[in-house]
Amino acid sequence: MRFKINNDGEEEIRIPEGLNGLGFRRLISIxxxxxxxxxxxxxxxxxxxEPIEPLHLVLIEEPEAHLHAxxxxxxxKKAYETLCLGQPSHCGTQxxxxxxxxxxxxxxxxxxxxxxxxxxxxxxxxxEVVDLSRTFDENSSQNEKFVTRYIRTTHCDLFFANGVILVxxxxxxxxxxxxxxxxxxxxxxxxxxxxxxxxxxxxRLKNLIEKLALPCLIITDLxxxxxxxxTDEDGNIKMNNNxxxxxxxxxxxxxxxxxxxxxxxxxxxxxxxxKEKIDDLLSLKYEDKTNGNIRVSYQxxxxxxxxxxxxxxxxxxxxxxxxxENRTWINTIFKKDVDKDDPRIKATGxxxxxxxxxxxxxxNDFRQSIFxxxxxxxxxxxxDLIYGLEPKxxxxxxxxxxxxxxxxxKILGIDDLAQGEANEVC
Numbered sequence: 051m052r053f054k055i056n057n058d059g060e061e062e063i064r065i066p067e068g069l070n071g072l073g074f075r076r077l078i079s080i081x082x083x084x085x086x087x088x089x090x091x092x093x094x095x096x097x098x099x100e101p102i103e104p105l106h107l108v109l110i111e112e113p114e115a116h117l118h119a120x121x122x123x124x125x126x127k128k129a130y131e132t133l134c135l136g137q138p139s140h141c142g143t144q145x146x147x148x149x150x151x152x153x154x155x156x157x158x159x160x161x162x163x164x165x166x167x168x169x170x171x172x173x174x175x176x177x178e179v180v181d182l183s184r185t186f187d188e189n190s191s192q193n194e195k196f197v198t199r200y201i202r203t204t205h206c207d208l209f210f211a212n213g214v215i216l217v218x219x220x221x222x223x224x225x226x227x228x229x230x231x232x233x234x235x236x237x238x239x240x241x242x243x244x245x246x247x248x249x250x251x252x253x254r255l256k257n258l259i260e261k262l263a264l265p266c267l268i269i270t271d272l273x274x275x276x277x278x279x280x281t282d283e284d285g286n287i288k289m290n291n292n293x294x295x296x297x298x299x300x301x302x303x304x305x306x307x308x309x310x311x312x313x314x315x316x317x318x319x320x321x322x323x324x325k326e327k328i329d330d331l332l333s334l335k336y337e338d339k340t341n342g343n344i345r346v347s348y349q350x351x352x353x354x355x356x357x358x359x360x361x362x363x364x365x366x367x368x369x370x371x372x373x374x375e376n377r378t379w380i381n382t383i384f385k386k387d388v389d390k391d392d393p394r395i396k397a398t399g400x401x402x403x404x405x406x407x408x409x410x411x412x413x414n415d416f417r418q419s420i421f422x423x424x425x426x427x428x429x430x431x432x433x434d435l436i437y438g439l440e441p442k443x444x445x446x447x448x449x450x451x452x453x454x455x456x457x458x459x460k461i462l463g464i465d466d467l468a469q470g471e472a473n474e475v476c
Contacts, residue, residue: 218246
């Protein structure tokens with residue numbers, strides 16, 4: 051294929067096809083080869099009136115080589131269409147593509163994917179072929195639609211990862227890579243996929259995660275709520291037609307033990323550990339937060355100093371955990387007011403409101419002010435921390451340290467085997 055350059059009316063300059071990039075030449079080569087396969091198959095022995103083979107099998111090995119992401123996606127969508135163009139209805143073509151590209155994988159439905167899962171349990175390592183078309187049953191078709199859409203609209207490298215971390219939101223997604231890089235070097239050398247799906251949707255990935263059998267760390271929030279009976283404007287309890295109190299409503303609240311609180315987190319309630327009471331979650335032992343290849347990590351108690359007194363708090367979210375674990379450092383680096391003579395960085399949003407809570411004299415007021423600050427845009431806090439602090443100086447919340455330590459230990463065996471195989475090859 052030749053290109054011409056418009057030179058403002060002068061003689062056209064043509065670029066020979068030999069100067070095309072490797073990716074473009076490879077794309078043309080594969081496409082023309084597919085067309086040749088199709089035409090040769092359909093015309094084979096046509097003069098002798100012999101029937102053509104009923105099955106046409108075409109195999110392509112790693113077509114992503116030299117192709118940038120967008121071309122990969124277009125290629126996989128058009129390849130089969132090219133093969134079947136002009137094909138009689140009684141003829142069938144099977145296209146088999148092997149790939150390490152997440153861009154190719156995410157363009158296909160689960161019914162078309164076969165996943166090669168490494169098995170290390172036997173004396174001889176081998177691979178098991180997993181049919182992903184059987185990931186979701188008839189009762190979870192809506193979850194299948196969600197997972198398919200999610201993978202297609204995000205850069206999801208789940209299929210090629212050593213492990214996966216599911217997080218609540220953007221704040222965790224922004225800061226977690228820094229925690230791993232600065233405090234977990236062995237984990238940092240592994241291929242970890244971090245997916246931001248939120249506590250309300252993480253459990254929808256359950257079937258896929260378990261099918262792939264990947265080590266999975268779920269970093270989520272307590273999301274505590276308390277039950278409240280509805281009242282009218284005068285504070286009287288609303289009664290229904292049966293003279294019973296109206297249905298209770300659930301209101302967000304500061305996590306407390308022995309307060310008859312529940313979690314509003316669907317992942318904790320329906321996936322793992324399948325518990326709804328905050329007291330049950332807070333009392334869960336370390337080893338009981340793991341189930342095979344799955345581990346859940348949520349907020350645990352934090353000890354802090356308030357007016358020279360030791361206090362115990364249970365953070366509601368990741369942002370509270372970060373603040374409680376780094377109070378002194380944050381208040382040293384950031385300032386609350388616009389003071390030109392103060393060289394410190396001006397805090398904004400959630401972080402600013404949390405710092406202003408330090409002016410409270412009563413601990414309960416302080417705790418409630420920190421909690422109320424979460425109503426602002428929480429991702430701004432992560433942005434402030436990335437801007438103002440060296441990520442290596444930021445203390446990682448304890449519950450995240452526990453989770454990352456588990457994931458690192460879980461993956462080490464896989465990494466050791468891969469290194470052993472590499473040494474043998476070399």
